[in-house]
Amino acid sequence: MRFFLRRAVFYLFTAWAAITINFFLPRMMKGDPVSAYIASNQGRISPEAIDSLKILFGLDNDMTLWQQYIQYWGLLLHGDLGRSFSRGLAPVTDVIGAALPWTVGLVGLATIISFVLGTAFGAIIGWRRGSKADLVVPFATFFSTVPYFWMGLIAIAVFASSLGWFPASHAYGKGADPAFTFQFIGDVIVHGTLPALTIVVASLGGWILGMRNMMITVLDEDFVTVAQAKGLPQGQVLWRYAARNAMLPQLSSFALSLGFIVGGTIVMELVFSYPGVGKLLLDATTAKDYPLMQGLFLVITLTVLVANILADVAYAILDPRTRQLEG
Template identity: 70%
Template sequence: MSAEPTTAPTVDPTLVGTTATRAERGGIRVPWRFILNRAAFYLFTAWAAITINFFIPRMMKGDAVDSFMARSQGQLTPAAEKALRLMFGLDSSVPLWQQYFDYWGMLLRGDLGVSISTGMAPVGEAIASALPWTLGLVGVATVISFAIGTSVGAVIGWRRGSALDVFVPVTTFLGTVPYFWFGLIFIAFFSSTLGWFPAGHAYEVGVEPGWNSEFIGQVLSHAALPVLTIVIASLGGWVLGMRNMMLTVLDEDYITVAQAKGLPNRRVLWKYAARNAVLPQIQSFALSLGFIVGGTIVMEMVFSYPGIGLLLLNATNAKDYALMQGIFLVLVMAVLVANIIADIVYAVLDPRTRQTEG
């Protein structure tokens, strides 16, 4: 008895040339060469950023010790001033190149210095106390805005020419309004007039922080207005970007083939069109995540929110170079890590990227 002829596995023709091809073939190859190339680039970028972070504060007029001595009104002796300069690495008798290498040595040991504006507390502790508030607030708001804006933009692009197009100019207009205007309007309406939400701070005075229902409820209620402010102000960019990419993707041949095969519109929308149109959004999303750390100064001022943006403002006013450098370092690392993750995700979803880079 002759063996039955075997047939080679067929590939869905609607997926050829799209980012779904690799997934249809079963398994995704990890682009190690692409990852290593990008990692080398970002390591160089990190070195350059840290170097600039060291030199810029030392090029500014005045320093934290001068500011501290002015506030002390002559109560500190010259010996105490010299000791402070040694502590903060601002001793003019030490060559600049030596200060630079000492700074790198501190970084490698995980020592970011001492903050003069927070009562001589370690910079790492000052940042660690403020960073979770910013990440929790703005991070959640950014993810919500990205998810809603991308989904709505995909549907609007799919149903182009319908009544849904009115959302594009509306959300775009809202995106041109500064954050603090929305914040002030929401405080006046939802807090002062209706009394639904608190006007500011992260929780009420006297509430003991901890993993209990009272504290969590306080945090959520105080974060409601800031989150609403960020979501509404940033929604327009996600909607417009995804809608425009959908219009481009819908003209591709594989969309026509998929529709000609009689596939359900929902499957064509999400598996074929939106999957390819979302790629540029991923890069923008990574950048927005990176700028979460330092892009909320005004919003945190309006709501008196104890995040990293307000901490940076206070450090700048006090000329607290150690704290400024620590915050800038966290900002740079956040941007770089977010971009590395975006590059990896982009390369996995779109094999053409790593083929070009390789």
């Protein structure tokens, strides 16, 4: 309990710091959302509307910075992240909510598949070190060094343009009406297969190499030798003793990967014209849509924190020594 309380206090402080920085950062930048919105409308806004916009964006000149900060927290606790002027003053929560499922569904699923396959293959290759299984490592490492955009372009050229197996872009076919039907879901799966495979192939090598190296280290530990001396089945020694301890460092990397899922793979989403959060963040930056950028940064930051909390919990469950040291 002491371990979890310590971690909870640490992450609550980190969340407060992230939210506070997220409040002050746009106000320290040159310009403000209202000025950018006026410039985008070429001055077709009355002075009364300008004052209303400043109140809408929490930049009321009649309020002190502290009052704006308190108001920001009040709106945040009510789930109000402001208005996106590049999206017709639509609520930021609605804009992010429309793009978030696409990124989580694509990048999240691809990351989990890559982690599971890479960790399993790395454990087996490390267990059979010195055998022909080691030949997988150079090929996997090579693919992990290829940039996302280059691999995506190659995948489009081969599997979309030449072979015609998969669509080259977008999340679903043009003219299709989004609906929870088998036809639309199948269309989404077909469009998402190529970018998902690109992410899996590009990130698989890192998981394999990391797990293999940790397995080689763990196999020299005494508890593995004792387990083998007891005559336990090889599969049990591999997965319950060696792999369970070797995958602990993998969990930290996996937690960070899960956290950055919300940020999306910006380059991949651009290459495949995928309507995810990464592309939305780039569009918001190009349009200088400060409220939308602020909302996206906040969601990404909090997601990384939640992912790290889950990693700490999993780490403590798998390795009791962590709880003892923290306690």
